[in-house]
Amino acid sequence: MNLAPIEDPIVREHLDGIAADGMDIFLISDANYRGAVLHATRLVNQMRANHELGILETLLLGHSYIAVGLLTSLVKGNDRISLAVDCDGPARGVSVESNARGEIRGYLRTNRIPVDGPIESFNLAPFIGNGTLSLTRRLEMARRPFTGHSRLTYGNLAKDIANHFVVSEQTPTAVSLSIQFDREGRVSGAGGLFIQSLPGADRSHGGELEDRVRQLPSLGSLFAEGETPAHVINTYFRDFDPDLIGTRSTEFSCHCDKEVYAEYLASLPEAEMTDIRENGPFPLKITCHNCNSTYSYEQTEIEEIARAG
Secondary structure: OOOOOOOOHHHHHHHHHOOOOEEEEEEEOOOOEEEEEEEOHHHHHHHHHHHOOOHHHHHHHHHHHHHHHHHHHHOOOOOEEEEEEEEOOOOOEEEEEEEOOOEEEEEEOOOOOOOOOOOOOOOOHHHHOOEEEEEEEEOOOOOOOEEEEEEOOOOOHHHHHHHHHHHHHOOOEEEEEEEEEOOOOOEEEEEEEEEEEOOOOOOOOHHHHHHHHHHOOOHHHHHHOOOOHHHHHHHHOHHHOOEEEEEEOOEEOOOOOHHHHHHHHHOOOHHHHHHHHHHOOOOEEEEOOOOOOEEEEOHHHHHHHHHHO
């Protein structure tokens, strides 16, 4: 993967002055609920730089990155989890994935969302419309991936993910996704919260917990001010006796490289490879959807790949 430089010196200075990205996992209410708080300001800024996104696109894809990052609190080892939204709105949807190490990548199905007029709010529902949300867990020891589907009900990713767990797994879940922009449209803070009832849990304090989640300040603004996930947990959930049980790293990361795509080219049918060798265009350029990295191959390199294949 090629990391695009973050050109804005104000953004770079801000990132140098706030806490590192990462996720803390915790238990509350006598281990009846499990949760995670994710700080993702660097993640979202690097995603934006690589994919060359405007504000609206950054908001939608950024929420998706934060969401799948939070969901990695449900997997471990070499497990992976992916989130896909397929919709009939102008955004068309997203596809993102992460492994348990917090390496996150993914893309918008429309990199420039059509907008008819001035955007008056950050309500994404008009750009999402109707559609389906899919969560896939690829567990290392499982023979096949497990995918759950649910209809988009709110056009709000946080609410639709929470609804997905209620509908598909009958598990009460709360999700909060937050990106803070400054007046010039820079991302100054980003993060999210995920809380889920554990099997057999005593849910007598569920109403109080729901109220607390609704009353939380913007996580994006908290992280923009330098707060950490641990501080957020211990400050805003102290009445529920939080117990921190794990920490995960989080980063924008894709395992693509020039050699990977060379292997792909070598696997093409002979007729296709012959056409490329004879007609180009050169340099041949291949762009990874997940991270927007572009790899170029001169004609001599294509000849070598063809011979090796």
